[in-house]
Every structure is written in structure tokens, then in C-alpha cells.
Amino acid sequence: MDRQYKEVFPSRSELDLHYSEAESLQKHGNPYSAIRLLKGSMYCYRLRYGKLVPEAFERTARLLGKFLDQYSHKEKELQRLTDPFGCWDPSVLKIKSNDFAYALDLSSDFSYLFPDQDREFSGEDPDFLWQVHRFYKSFPLEKEPDTWEKEYRKSSEGLLFFRPDRIVFTIGTTLHFHPQAFDAQNYYKIWDSLRGINPRTMREWNYLRKKEGDAYRTDFNYVSPDGRRSKIVVLEKFYLRGTRGILFSLAYPLRLESEAVKIWSRFSSSVVVE
Structure with missing residues (x-):
């Protein structure tokens, strides 16, 4: 396999x-x-x-x-x-969800992180169920810290959504028990909480998010446990349809922006959410 x-x-x-x-x-x-x-x-x-x-x-x-x-x-x-x-096929990877009614295209050279191999890719909150699926392309750095692999799975702060040596495309979904608790304007707060984004980490990371069209762009500084500093960019789209919410995000080190922009453009031109 x-x-x-x-x-x-x-x-x-x-x-x-x-x-x-x-x-x-x-x-x-x-x-x-x-x-x-x-x-x-x-x-x-x-x-x-x-x-x-x-x-x-x-x-x-x-x-x-x-x-x-x-x-x-x-x-x-x-x-x-x-x-x-x-x-x-060799030219495209087409992804579809019946449960959350979306479809999208990615480049066929992505790798996939398997949710059935790690239960920390899904969870249950008193108000909702959540799950993430990740696709990535690796761009190894010299003397790569072996701690990144464990960090990437989960950290004490929350579910990490980036790595300094990868372009990571994430599909996050939530199924809500109380739909009135969130709307399209504040849905992003769920994913901020799951990912450990709070006032303290925003200050520490110099976390800056701004809206660009129908998406959001975030820039922040990340310092790994070995002291390595990286400039990270995250592009995001959020959808909330009744009791079902979706996050699409692309996270990448700033040095790979030209490659990431092509990936995001392909995704944005193909994605359909019913």
C-alpha cells in the first residue's frame, strides 16, 4: 500500500x-x-x-x-x-464529502495524514464534534528537529496546524449540538480554541489576521523548542451551514509563498460548498 x-x-x-x-x-x-x-x-x-x-x-x-x-x-x-x-489521477486529487457537502481539487503530489492512525485528529466537545484531515508537501530543512513530528500531532497548547518544513492543507469539520451558539461571523473562534490561539499566544507569536476577499490571511512568528524562528502564513476559509461547519486552511513558511499561492489558487477555483 x-x-x-x-x-x-x-x-x-x-x-x-x-x-x-x-x-x-x-x-x-x-x-x-x-x-x-x-x-x-x-x-x-x-x-x-x-x-x-x-x-x-x-x-x-x-x-x-x-x-x-x-x-x-x-x-x-x-x-x-x-x-x-x-x-x-496523475494530474489532480479530487476530494468530496457527502456528510459536509463539499468538493475540491488538490495537486496529486500531496501526501495524506491518516486519521485512522491517530485518534487525536478528532474529538468531542460538550457542544460539538470535530475532526481534521491533513494533506501536506514536505520541504525538509537542514538539521530538522526530531521533536517536530510529535509537536505536529498535538501540543499542550492545542491542535497544531502548521510545520516550518511543510505546506499543510487542512480540512476541519464540526458537527454542532447547539447551532444557535455560533454564526458565520464568530465560527472561527471554535478553531482558534482548538488550535491554542488565545490572547497570550497571539501576543507571543505576533499573530496578525486580516480579511482578504472571502478568505483570511494570518502572519505570525513561530519559535520551535530548539530556538529556531520561522515566519508562518495561514490562509483560511470558514463555512457554517446550520449544524455543520467547515474550515479550509493552507499553512506554510513564508519562504514557500510562491508555491503556496498556486496551491491556494487551485483550491479556491475548484471548491464547492453546498
């Missing part, structure tokens, strides 16, 4: 192979990986054939329906581990 993302997002050119792969995954105790793979295969067929329904599409739909029925009592796991799903 390719641990970048090709285990979870099927290739348009190998859908028959992915059907057999899904059967094997389910048989060997990996039902959520199988379901996610089949959802992605269905998406690939839709992208390729539109409203046409080839026989292979119907066969895939039947197997997916069978697995969904078999694990329907595992609603929370199905949501956490099988959505979003995707489809890729």
Missing part, C-alpha cells in the same frame, strides 16, 4: 482492481477502508461517465450498499473514517 493517499483514494485507471481490493480489505477486518475506497470508486465513475451507469458502477454500488448495511450500527466510525473520500 502507498501510504501517501492511494490506499484511501482510488485511481481512475484501476477501478476494477480497487473493487477486488475493497473485498479483501473487508474480509481481513478493514471494513472502513473498504467502504472509503468504494465511495471513492463511485466518485471516479461519476466523474468519468456523468449520468451514465456502466455495469461496473452498478456492481460497485451493490458492494458498497452491502457493506454500509452491514456496519450501519457503527454510525460514528463510518462518518469519521469514510468521509471525505476521493479520486485521483
Whole structure:
């Protein structure tokens, strides 16, 4: 298995192979990986054939329906581990969510951090459930501190959303029990809290956020535990639709801005939130 993302997002050119792969995954105790793979295969067929329904599409739909029925009592796991799903070819990685009704395009050379490998990528608050999915491109620095890997997963301040050696694209979602507690104007405060952004850290980091069109740009200074200082930029879009909220963010060191701008432009021109 390719641990970048090709285990979870099927290739348009190998859908028959992915059907057999899904059967094997389910048989060997990996039902959520199988379901996610089949959802992605269905998406690939839709992208390729539109409203046409080839026989292979119907066969895939039947197997997916069978697995969904078999694990329907595992609603929370199905949501956490099988959505979003995707489809890729050498030119593009297409991501789609049914639960949160969005779709977007990324460059196919991103790697994917697997939520089913680390439960700290999701959590439950008294007022909402949250989850993050991360895609990244690495640009290693000399003498890279080995502590970054642990920091990136989680710190004492909150859920980190950047690394000085990577461009990180994050999809964050929240499902709210009390929708009246937040609106489109203050929804960002949820993610500030989860990420450890508060008056103290804003002062320490010289954290400056400003609105640019329908997005936000934040610049701040980050000092790693070994004393290394980095200028970090974060671009963000927030959506709140009833009880469901979405964060899209791209975080990168300022030295990689030209590359990051291309990634953000591709995402912004493709993203659809219903």
C-alpha cells in the first residue's frame, strides 16, 4: 500500500482492481477502508461517465450498499473514517464529502495524514464534534528537529496546524449540538480554541489576521523548542451551514509563498460548498 493517499483514494485507471481490493480489505477486518475506497470508486465513475451507469458502477454500488448495511450500527466510525473520500489521477486529487457537502481539487503530489492512525485528529466537545484531515508537501530543512513530528500531532497548547518544513492543507469539520451558539461571523473562534490561539499566544507569536476577499490571511512568528524562528502564513476559509461547519486552511513558511499561492489558487477555483 502507498501510504501517501492511494490506499484511501482510488485511481481512475484501476477501478476494477480497487473493487477486488475493497473485498479483501473487508474480509481481513478493514471494513472502513473498504467502504472509503468504494465511495471513492463511485466518485471516479461519476466523474468519468456523468449520468451514465456502466455495469461496473452498478456492481460497485451493490458492494458498497452491502457493506454500509452491514456496519450501519457503527454510525460514528463510518462518518469519521469514510468521509471525505476521493479520486485521483496523475494530474489532480479530487476530494468530496457527502456528510459536509463539499468538493475540491488538490495537486496529486500531496501526501495524506491518516486519521485512522491517530485518534487525536478528532474529538468531542460538550457542544460539538470535530475532526481534521491533513494533506501536506514536505520541504525538509537542514538539521530538522526530531521533536517536530510529535509537536505536529498535538501540543499542550492545542491542535497544531502548521510545520516550518511543510505546506499543510487542512480540512476541519464540526458537527454542532447547539447551532444557535455560533454564526458565520464568530465560527472561527471554535478553531482558534482548538488550535491554542488565545490572547497570550497571539501576543507571543505576533499573530496578525486580516480579511482578504472571502478568505483570511494570518502572519505570525513561530519559535520551535530548539530556538529556531520561522515566519508562518495561514490562509483560511470558514463555512457554517446550520449544524455543520467547515474550515479550509493552507499553512506554510513564508519562504514557500510562491508555491503556496498556486496551491491556494487551485483550491479556491475548484471548491464547492453546498
